[in-house]
Amino acid sequence: MPPWVNFEPFIVSGLALGGVYALSGVGLVVLYRATGVLYLAFGAVGALGALIAWSLTTRAGAPGWVGWLACVAVAGAVTLGYGLLFGPALAKRDPLIKAVATIGLTLILYGVMDLLWTASGGQARSLTLPTDNGGFTVAQIQVTWTQVIALAAGVVLTAATGAFLRFSKLGTAMRAMANDRDITATLGVPVRRVEAAAWLGCGVLGGIAGLLLADLVALDATTLTFLVISSLAAVLIARLRSITVTFVAAIVIGLLHDLLTPIASLTSYRDMTPFVIAAIGLLVLSRHQVMTQSREEA
Amino acid sequence: MSGTVRATRERASPSRIARRPSRPQLIKASITTVLLLFAFFALPELLSLYYVDTMTQVAVYSMVTLALGLLVGRVGLVSLGQVAVLAIGAWSAARLLFATTQPYPLVLLEAGLITMVAGVLIGLPALRLRGLYLALITLMLAGSITVVLATVNFPNGGHGFLGYNGSLLHIPPIRRPSIAASDPAYFRYSMVVAILMFALVLAHIKTKPGRAWAAIRQSEPAALAAGINIWFYKLWAFALASFITGVAGGVLAGAIHYLYSIGFPTQDSITLLAVTLMGGVFSLWGAVVAGFLYQFLPALLNNWGVSADWLIILFGLGVLQVLTTAPAGLADQVPRDLRRLGRRLRRRPGGDGA
Numbered sequence: 001m002p003p004w005v006n007f008e009p010f011i012v013s014g015l016a017l018g019g020v021y022a023l024s025g026v027g028l029v030v031l032y033r034a035t036g037v038l039y040l041a042f043g044a045v046g047a048l049g050a051l052i053a054w055s056l057t058t059r060a061g062a063p064g065w066v067g068w069l070a071c072v073a074v075a076g077a078v079t080l081g082y083g084l085l086f087g088p089a090l091a092k093r094d095p096l097i098k099a100v101a102t103i104g105l106t107l108i109l110y111g112v113m114d115l116l117w118t119a120s121g122g123q124a125r126s127l128t129l130p131t132d133n134g135g136f137t138v139a140q141i142q143v144t145w146t147q148v149i150a151l152a153a154g155v156v157l158t159a160a161t162g163a164f165l166r167f168s169k170l171g172t173a174m175r176a177m178a179n180d181r182d183i184t185a186t187l188g189v190p191v192r193r194v195e196a197a198a199w200l201g202c203g204v205l206g207g208i209a210g211l212l213l214a215d216l217v218a219l220d221a222t223t224l225t226f227l228v229i230s231s232l233a234a235v236l237i238a239r240l241r242s243i244t245v246t247f248v249a250a251i252v253i254g255l256l257h258d259l260l261t262p263i264a265s266l267t268s269y270r271d272m273t274p275f276v277i278a279a280i281g282l283l284v285l286s287r288h289q290v291m292t293q294s295r296e297e298a
Numbered sequence: 299m300s301g302t303v304r305a306t307r308e309r310a311s312p313s314r315i316a317r318r319p320s321r322p323q324l325i326k327a328s329i330t331t332v333l334l335l336f337a338f339f340a341l342p343e344l345l346s347l348y349y350v351d352t353m354t355q356v357a358v359y360s361m362v363t364l365a366l367g368l369l370v371g372r373v374g375l376v377s378l379g380q381v382a383v384l385a386i387g388a389w390s391a392a393r394l395l396f397a398t399t400q401p402y403p404l405v406l407l408e409a410g411l412i413t414m415v416a417g418v419l420i421g422l423p424a425l426r427l428r429g430l431y432l433a434l435i436t437l438m439l440a441g442s443i444t445v446v447l448a449t450v451n452f453p454n455g456g457h458g459f460l461g462y463n464g465s466l467l468h469i470p471p472i473r474r475p476s477i478a479a480s481d482p483a484y485f486r487y488s489m490v491v492a493i494l495m496f497a498l499v500l501a502h503i504k505t506k507p508g509r510a511w512a513a514i515r516q517s518e519p520a521a522l523a524a525g526i527n528i529w530f531y532k533l534w535a536f537a538l539a540s541f542i543t544g545v546a547g548g549v550l551a552g553a554i555h556y557l558y559s560i561g562f563p564t565q566d567s568i569t570l571l572a573v574t575l576m577g578g579v580f581s582l583w584g585a586v587v588a589g590f591l592y593q594f595l596p597a598l599l600n601n602w603g604v605s606a607d608w609l610i611i612l613f614g615l616g617v618l619q620v621l622t623t624a625p626a627g628l629a630d631q632v633p634r635d636l637r638r639l640g641r642r643l644r645r646r647p648g649g650d651g652a
Binding site: 090115271272 | 441442564565605610613
């Protein structure tokens with residue numbers, strides 16, 4: 001076991017990673033509860049936004065904030081567009097079909113990204129936020145503002161989303177739709193508009209997550225697109241329901257992943273962390289499944 | 299139970315119940331035979347080595363999509379981790395081929411059985427979950443297997459249990475069966491293996507397990523009420539699919555001679571599900587179509603100098619199209635559309651066949 005000092009920097013980076021996972025997880029849970037869609041293209045829209053931001057800032061010479069706004073706007077627009085186009089057509093199908101359909105979107109976006117920002121040729125892109133340079137030191141650990149923002153975004157957005165779902169009218173409508181879409185529609189809730197709001201919100205979160213991950217991890221279409229699988233782990237432990245559990249699970253996954261880095265015998269297995277935690281969590285939580293559940297799920 | 303079963307697609311035609319092959323069935327069987335004979339005898343002579351190798355890959359991946367189609371279409375279990383299962387099969391076959399001098403068919407059988415055991419071990423806990431959760435846990439488990447594979451690597455002729463030696467200068471190729479050392483011969487070999495696997499699935503579908511799976515897919519509570527052991531038959535499907543994928547992995551090992559963990563990324567499982575759905579999961583032809591989509595089209599585009607990214611985009615569009623308009627995939631849609639077109643042509647005054 002390496003000395004504790006070796007672990008210290010990884011606490012910070014782990015918390016930052018966990019923050020972004022939490023942010024992604026909350027976006028996924030909100031959309032799932034409102035529409036029944038598990039949005040597997042979450043990583044892909046974030047990657048697309050981040051790559052567009054990269055092109056705007058480094059190629060076209062636009063100021064940084066234009067790129068960030070474009071990133072969030074593109075992710076939101078693509079997600080909203082998909083939701084409006086395919087949401088109603090698949091609304092009555094079971095959640096599995098809806099999730100698989102977003103795989104279609106993922107593949108389309110991935111193909112487009114690989115075509116336009118080809119990974120071959122060995123040129124590595126990077127998207128650096130100005131917050132990378134500033135920072136402070138806590139107990140001899142260097143902390144960048146980006147890491148602070150990542151964790152803060154996770155915390156703030158989880159709390160804000162929780163409050164939004166609980167207290168706002170739109171949030172209440174979303175929760176009602178999670179329970180029963182048809183009855184909610186009968187009660188006079190504009191179902192399509194509420195769903196559109198959820199799609200847009202999820203896409204915007206995807207854009208923010210993409211921007212942060214492009215800085216914290218790597219700006220690469222493949223990495224960012226399939227990093228969603230890791231955020232899914234937290235969502236799965238929360239059984240696609242609770243945003244609090246999602247948040248806690250995301251932080252634990254992010255922390256554990258980075259804390260395994262200095263341990264020589266485990267470091268090459270650290271990417272398994274989200275999968276293993278999700279698998280264990282799911283299997284333990286699913287001990288008491290009843291047959292009637294299959295009717296609504298399958 | 300018979301009501302449920304008869305309601306499903308594959309039991310719908312009354313001619314099946316009459317036990318005597320009808321005319322369309324005979325025509326279909328003879329077309330299949332002619333196609334297979336053509337592929338077996340003529341194809342390797344007509345094609346360049348590049349396309350012969352491609353066709354070997356098509357045969358391999360037809361087995362993989364056959365297994366996935368069986369799970370998705372027959373039993374209603376969506377697995378997002380089939381590439382990891384394929385990797386397990388390829389790994390075990392490569393290890394056995396380096397370690398022993400057993401005949402190739404025996405190695406394929408053992409690789410299939412090892413993969414089957416692994417699949418059952420994964421399936422035992424995972425099958426408690428249903429639908430979306432099952433799909434996602436297979437994705438998670440596949441992710442774990444990929445990470446492990448990246449660390450332990452594929453056997454390359456080294457010693458020890460893992461058979462990997464990072465400092466080897468001359469990595470020996472994975473051997474092929476002595477009767478199928480050349481590329482055309484190996485294509486024929488893999489085709490025979492693929493036909494055996496298709497026959498194995500057909501035998502299952504036509505008999506008791508197939509009926510049980512159909513009932514489970516229709517409604518689990520109804521199947522349970524009819525006295526079907528849901529858990530057992532689901533596990534059976536999982537085991538069969540893993541066995542077939544494991545055998546496919548063994549054939550793949552000999553086909554490409556050198557295996558690298560980078561060749562089995564988790565995201566390929568997602569693409570694999572996409573092509574399987576596009577091909578069609580309700581007919582065995584769908585698996586062949588999917589094999590062509592997954593391996594032949596990329597080779598063709600590569601030969602034409604077109605980026606494979608267009609294909610990924612096409613697969614994405616295909617998934618959306620299949621899920622929104624054509625749930626039975628290309629294997630069902632194309633013949634139906636052709637028949638419809640034929641009818642329309644005949645109906646038109648002055649058409650060929652009025």
